[in-house]
Amino acid sequence: MSLLSGASSQLGRTYSRVEAGLTKPYLYVPPRKLSTTLRFLDPSDSPDLLDYRKIARLFETSWKHQHKQLPRIKKIFAVSLPDHLNKSYDEYKGFLEARWNGVNEQLMFHGTTRGCSLGEEEQDITLCEEMTCSLCCILRTSFLVSMAGSARRGCNRFGSGIYTSSASSTADHYAIAPWLSDDKAIIVAKVALGKSSIHYRASENLTAPPWGYDSVIGKVGIDLNDDDQVVYRNEAIRPAYIVIYERPNSPSVTTVPRPAPKATRSNMTTKTKSSTSSRCTIM
Numbered sequence: 001m002s003l004l005s006g007a008s009s010q011l012g013r014t015y016s017r018v019e020a021g022l023t024k025p026y027l028y029v030p031p032r033k034l035s036t037t038l039r040f041l042d043p044s045d046s047p048d049l050l051d052y053r054k055i056a057r058l059f060e061t062s063w064k065h066q067h068k069q070l071p072r073i074k075k076i077f078a079v080s081l082p083d084h085l086n087k088s089y090d091e092y093k094g095f096l097e098a099r100w101n102g103v104n105e106q107l108m109f110h111g112t113t114r115g116c117s118l119g120e121e122e123q124d125i126t127l128c129e130e131m132t133c134s135l136c137c138i139l140r141t142s143f144l145v146s147m148a149g150s151a152r153r154g155c156n157r158f159g160s161g162i163y164t165s166s167a168s169s170t171a172d173h174y175a176i177a178p179w180l181s182d183d184k185a186i187i188v189a190k191v192a193l194g195k196s197s198i199h200y201r202a203s204e205n206l207t208a209p210p211w212g213y214d215s216v217i218g219k220v221g222i223d224l225n226d227d228d229q230v231v232y233r234n235e236a237i238r239p240a241y242i243v244i245y246e247r248p249n250s251p252s253v254t255t256v257p258r259p260a261p262k263a264t265r266s267n268m269t270t271k272t273k274s275s276t277s278s279r280c281t282i283m
C-alpha cells in the first residue's frame with residue numbers, strides 16, 4: 001500500500017498518514033468568547049448540584065444580621081465572562097502567586113442596583129441596556145475602579161476601590177431591586193486579595209492599598225459596623241455567580257422604580273457614566 005493512499009504497514013505495525021508526516025493533526029480552536037452569559041444552576045441536575053449547594057450554603061451561613069430574617073434563595077446563576085476578562089484575572093493571580101506564593105482568592109458578596117428582570121425567571125438571562133441597571137453593567141464589563149469615588153456619603157470607607165463583603169446580609173443592604181419586584185439579586189464575586197492590610201478605622205482618602213499590600217480589609221470594631229474587602233485594581237475581582245432571593249422581611253427594604261422598557265443607553269460613554277453613578281450607590 002502506498003503511503004500516499006493512507007495507512008501503511010511495516011513489520012506488522014500500521015502507520016497513519018499523520019505519523020508518516022503526510023498530514024497535520026487537526027487542532028480544534030474554539031471561538032473566542034466575547035460577551036458575558038449566564039447559566040441557570042438547576043439544583044435537581046447533578047452536574048449543577050455541587051455548585052448550587054456551595055453558593056447557597058455560602059449565602060446562608062454568611063447572613064449575619066439577625067434583625068433581618070434569612071431570605072429564601074429562589075435561583076442561582078453561574079456567570080461566564082468573556083475570554084479577555086478571564087485572562088486578565090488569571091494573569092493577576094499569577095502575579096500574586098509569584099509575589100507571595102499565594103493568591104488568597106475568596107468568594108465575596110456585592111450588592112448593587114438591578115433595573116431589569118434579570119434572573120427572575122430561569123430564562124431571564126439576557127443583560128439589559130437600561131441606564132439604571134448596575135447589575136448588568138458589572139456583568140458585562142466586570143467591576144471597574146474608575147467607577148468608584150462618587151459613592152454616597154459613608155460608603156467609601158476606604159477610598160476609591162471596589163468593595164465587597166463577606167456577609168451576604170451586608171451586601172443585601174446595597175442590593176436595590178426594581179419596584180414591585182419580589183426578588184433581590186446580589187453578586188458573588190471571586191476576589192484575589194493577595195496580602196491584605198487590616199484596618200479598624202476608615203481611611204477615606206485611599207486610592208490604592210498601603211505600600212506592600214494588595215488589598216484592604218475593614219474589620220468591624222472602632223468605627224466600622226460592617227466588614228469590607230477592598231481591591232483597587234480591575235483585574236483583582238470578577239463576578240462569578242448571581243443569587244436571586246426573596247426580599248428579606250425588613251422595614252428598611254429599598255426599591256427603585258423600574259425604568260421604562262425602552263430606556264437604553266445612547267452610546268458606550270453614556271453607559272459608563274450611568275454605571276458609575278449607579279454603582280457608586282452600592283458599597
Ligand SMILES: [Zn+2]
Nearest residue numbers: 116128133136
Ligand atoms: Zn439589567
